[in-house]
Amino acid sequence: MATIQWFPGHMSKARRQVQENIKHVDFVTILVDARLPLSSQNPMLTKIVGDKPKLLILNKADLADSNRTKEWRKHFESQGIKTLAINSKEQATVKLVTDAAKDLMKDKLAKLRERGIQKETLRTMIIGIPNAGKSTLMNRLAGKKIAVVGNKPGVTKGQQWLKSNKDLEILDTPGILWPKFEDQLVGLKLALTGAIKDQLLPMDEVTIFGLNYFKTYYPDRLLERFKGIDLEEEAPEIIMEMTRKLGFRDDYDRFYQLFVKEVRDGKLGRYTLDIVGEEDGND
Secondary structure, three states, rough: OOOOOOHHHHHHHHHHHHHHHHHHOOOEEEEEEEOOOOOOOOOOHHHHOOOOEEEEEEEOOOOOOOHHHHHHHHHHHOOOOOOOEEEEEEEEHHHHHHHHHHHHHHHHHHHHHHOOOOOOEEEEEEOOOOOOOOHHHHHHOOOOOOOOOOOOOOOOOOOEEEEEEOOOOEEEEEOOOEEEEOOOOHHHHHHHHOOOOOHOOHHHHHHHHHHHHHHHHHHHHHHHHHOOOOOOHHHHHHHHHHHHHOOOOOHHHHHHHHHHHHHHOOOOOOOOOOOOOOOOOOO
């Protein structure tokens, strides 16, 4: 598989805006997909954020393997990174995020109070890759539909300040991918969850990756969803067999689309594609 390169102009502009605006915020909110706690972090943005206080939010926690989410939270907290797991569609999100922000900044707020400065509102910038659920989170925090929501990467293309409540003011940024994925495995994970456009990777490769992953870590899900599947077979043979059994004849593309959609929609249950200790850079 060739190195994936995708860096639209608006993302290059957004990166510059993040660099320019980071000095205007008290802390940075990094939003990632809970199914990809590490793979959905943009290393380019991590570098820009530097030593700025950060709140790491694992969004879509309702779609992720809850045991692995706990492991990842423990892992990040051990590195001194305040971490929160949420489903941004839930009403409780506003209080969870606001409380976490206050806790993150409590030392700074205390020092300001000692100097006689009462800071009412904390300012943050939400950054993350496309399709991590930023628009949904923004709308939830704002209490109304402000950000455009779309189930495809690259929907938000501008920057805007949003008032969540008296405690929080948020600068939205478009989802920003890095210029290219050196690690092919990261590309496959992003493709399987829908973080990058489907045209970027061959769907047969994405499907084979997904089948192999579920065979290894969640075999019961495959047996339950695809009756008669033979997990002893290699992924390409499974694809041919299941395409035939589902009545698709030799239309393998139909099976690719079905499988990937069902994984993304959670029809094969909750799953996490990153495992603590098995990723490069985790030590």
